[in-house]
Amino acid sequence: MATLYEIHPETPQVRKIEEVVDALQKGAVMLYPTDTVYAIGCDITVKGAIERVRQIKRLSNDKPLTFLCPSLSNIAAYATVTDSAYRIIKRLIPGPYTFLLPATKLVPKLVMDPKRKTTGIRVPDSRVCLDLLEALGNPIISTSAPLPSYLEHNGFIGKAELFDEVEKLVDVIIDTGEEPGYQVSTILDLTDNEPAIVREGLGAELVASVI
Secondary structure, rough: OOOOEEEEEEEEHHHHHHHHHHHHOOOOOHHHHHHHOOOOOOOOOOOOHHHHHHHOOOOOOOOEEEEOOOOOHHHHEEOOOHHHHHHHHHHHHHOOOOEEEOOOOOOOOOOOOOOEEEEEEEEOOOHHHHHHHHHHHOOEEEEOOOOHHHHHHOOOOOHHHHHHHHOOOOEEEEOOOOOOOOOOEEEOOOOOOEEEEEEEEEEHHHHHHHH
């Protein structure tokens, strides 16, 4: 049974953030809210936890995982960022955008696209996520929580149903008192000279105007 943490969305309690981070460092997998949807996540440095995330989402090892970073400078440690990509990312973060970029050696093989050697990175507009990232000191895996067993809900499910569905699969659940979002992030491919929108989600109109 997962441990539930009720955390304020705007002023997260430091003690609770520290308790969640301690669990993540020990290999916990969590369900947590982002600025888009609820996500399944873990510490990017814990291989066993990443493998559990893949099992929960039924993802094969050739399917890349997105992760959260706290800032543009942090992104640069995990991905190669060209000058043009830097300018685009700077205008969009923090926000509901996933950037596909060439991965550096700091990105675990279990996370990146094994063929393209690329990775998906987000800087969320979420106080809880940013506080977790700052306290942890590592990126956090972020893959949308909707599971195959309730895709009949068209990607939307209430918080109580979501918690009931996931509580036996994860170790930690973060509840900010808000209902889950149902719109995914916009994915922007910045691996080539010409940026391209791979998936339209939240903020797609702004991305189109920026690129």
